[in-house]
Amino acid sequence: MAQIFDRSSNALARMSLVLTGLIVIALGVTLDQLQRSPWVTRQGQRPDQPVPFSHKHHVQGLGLQCQYCHVTVEKSSYAGIPPTKTCMNCHAQIWTNAQLLEPVRTSWATGQSLTWTKVHDLPDYVYFSHEIHVNKGLGCSTCHGRVDQMPLMYAQNTLQMEWCLDCHRNPAKNLRPTTEVYNMAWEKPAEDRPVWCSVGDEKSGVPTAQTVNCVTREPAEGVQVASLAPTAAPLSSYRKFTSQDELGHFLLDHYKIRTPKDLASCEVCHR
Ligand code: HEC
Numbered sequence: 001m002a003q004i005f006d007r008s009s010n011a012l013a014r015m016s017l018v019l020t021g022l023i024v025i026a027l028g029v030t031l032d033q034l035q036r037s038p039w040v041t042r043q044g045q046r047p048d049q050p051v052p053f054s055h056k057h058h059v060q061g062l063g064l065q066c067q068y069c070h071v072t073v074e075k076s077s078y079a080g081i082p083p084t085k086t087c088m089n090c091h092a093q094i095w096t097n098a099q100l101l102e103p104v105r106t107s108w109a110t111g112q113s114l115t116w117t118k119v120h121d122l123p124d125y126v127y128f129s130h131e132i133h134v135n136k137g138l139g140c141s142t143c144h145g146r147v148d149q150m151p152l153m154y155a156q157n158t159l160q161m162e163w164c165l166d167c168h169r170n171p172a173k174n175l176r177p178t179t180e181v182y183n184m185a186w187e188k189p190a191e192d193r194p195v196w197c198s199v200g201d202e203k204s205g206v207p208t209a210q211t212v213n214c215v216t217r218e219p220a221e222g223v224q225v226a227s228l229a230p231t232a233a234p235l236s237s238y239r240k241f242t243s244q245d246e247l248g249h250f251l252l253d254h255y256k257i258r259t260p261k262d263l264a265s266c267e268v269c270h271r
Pocket residue numbers: 049053055058059064065066067068069070081082116117118119120121140141144147148152153184
């Protein structure tokens with residue numbers, strides 16, 4: 001039988017197969033990138049808000065604590081967004097004529113809450129709680145970045161599953177003393193930036209954070225080093241840490257944090 005195709009078409013067929021393959025791969029990569037892109041995750045975006053509220057001004061400028069406005073962050077899954085009343089504590093007296101604050105005054109006068117657009121918003125099928133993270137030594141800045149330097153709020157991290165798991169598989173690299181949770185400028189310990197910790201009475205029933213006392217200045221004899229300490233610890237019981245690795249593993253132990261295997265199991269976040 002006569003040959004229908006000549007040799008060159010054979011090569012052509014092979015080439016188009018390779019090409020199709022390449023296109024499929026490229027498409028896959030693009031979709032994957034898209035799924036992870038800030039456009040989908042909204043990472044880094046500053047949504048329109050009723051009032052251009054500046055964390056930089058209110059936190060760094062005025063020195064307000066996070067808990068002043070996010071009152072439930074330590075004791076509930078939800079950190080909380082402050083009611084208009086909180087703003088009026090000051091803005092009934094300060095900047096009373098500013099155009100920017102008109103929506104706040106209207107809200108106060110009418111009793112209608114301001115509607116802030118959520119910057120961080122996990123899907124409903126994911127369980128998250130601030131309470132446990134904050135009480136086990138994870139700082140606001142670890143997840144939210146330098147909020148004190150943000151004129152307008154944006155999401156520093158993707159909040160995607162991979163991001164959560166990256167920490168759940170190795171929490172030690174992010175743990176800090178619970179007393180430093182609100183410290184926006186916290187940096188991991190180093191040779192020239194040591195941390196000293198002592199462990200109090202662990203039998204007292206309080207399981208974790210409260211029994212560990214950490215300070216960032218060398219504890220001196222006879223000085224009550226931290227008001228949080230249940231009993232002033234003897235100097236000899238302080239251990240010095242000069243690396244995140246040592247401190248992280250020490251805290252992992254004393255804050256009684258579950259194993260990476262437990263923490264990465266599906267039921268933790270999908271209940
Ligand atoms: C004076 C009140 C006030 C203080 C103090 C304050 N916040 Fe806020 N925060 C707000 C308001 C109002 C919003 C909602 C508007 C916005 O997103 O900017 C908000 C939003 C946020 C959000 C984003 C919420 C979302 O929509 O996902 C985070 C994260 C946050 N604050 C963290 C912090 C941290 C961390 C601190 C302390 C360093 C802090 N805030 C201090 C009032 C405050």
